[in-house]
Amino acid sequence: MSAALNCNISFIGGGNMAQALIGGLISRGLPATRITVSDPVEKVRLLLTEKDVHVTDDNIAAIRDADIVLFAVKPQVLASVLKPLKGLLEGKLVMSIVAGAEIATIANLLDTNRIVRVMPNTPALVQTGAHGLYATEAVNAQDRELASQVLAATGLTIWVNSEAQIDAVTAVSGSGPAYFFYMMESMIRAGKNLGLDEKVATALTLQTALGAAQMAITSSNTPAELRKNVTSPNGTTQAALEVFDRAQISQNIQAALAAAQKRSQELAQELSESSK
Known part of the structure; x- marks a missing residue:
């Protein structure tokens, strides 16, 4: 990431996802002095000072020397945050x-128009995110x-065509992470x-989830093929899968x-109308 290491990056919003990205960037070698974060919450700013990044509650000041400006705010405050910055992003990647x-x-x-839209996910907090761009x-x-x-x-990046x-x-x-957490909850409950014991059921479930994901990532076989490989005829796995x-x-x-897709489309429409 040699190009990014030479950039000044400003975050508007310093919540969990922004903190995950900041931590990942620093771990990859971006000097903390090249990162600025603007957030209205003093507690968040104090937490970020521990990473030695620049902090402020002034969005205009935050973007002044930035090469990249990353917006990580709640949708309901988007318009109020962006409107004061109109016309100030020339020469910057948003x-x-x-x-x-x-x-x-x-x-x-x-x-x-120099804008990249990103849909991240929460495993970015542990550097295993999946980001659609x-x-x-x-x-x-x-x-x-x-x-x-x-x-x-902080993880995998995938560009989409539309x-x-x-x-x-x-x-x-x-x-997606919530779906897998739901499955884990159900398996733990079933084990109990x-x-x-709940601790035993939890440990077995979480390790199995980790192992299955790692197998799927590293194997040349598809998930469907991997499933078939562990499903013996008339065995225990087949009994469960038949249910x-x-x-x-x-x-x-x-x-x-x-x-979920339909609701995402509806939310985008609602946000577009409320931001006019």
């Missing part, structure tokens, strides 16, 4: 991890590479019901992700 904030909405509020043709290849370098500090696909990314990876099939778990998961 990145946004604001849920539901379409590029057109941000462009209208800031009067710039989209930008219009107004963002050149150099800027795309720069955005990728910033986000790669902004509409960001809603699908939201459904799959943005909300089967007579295991899943009778309950139409696969179909329900697909319906759930479609609902």
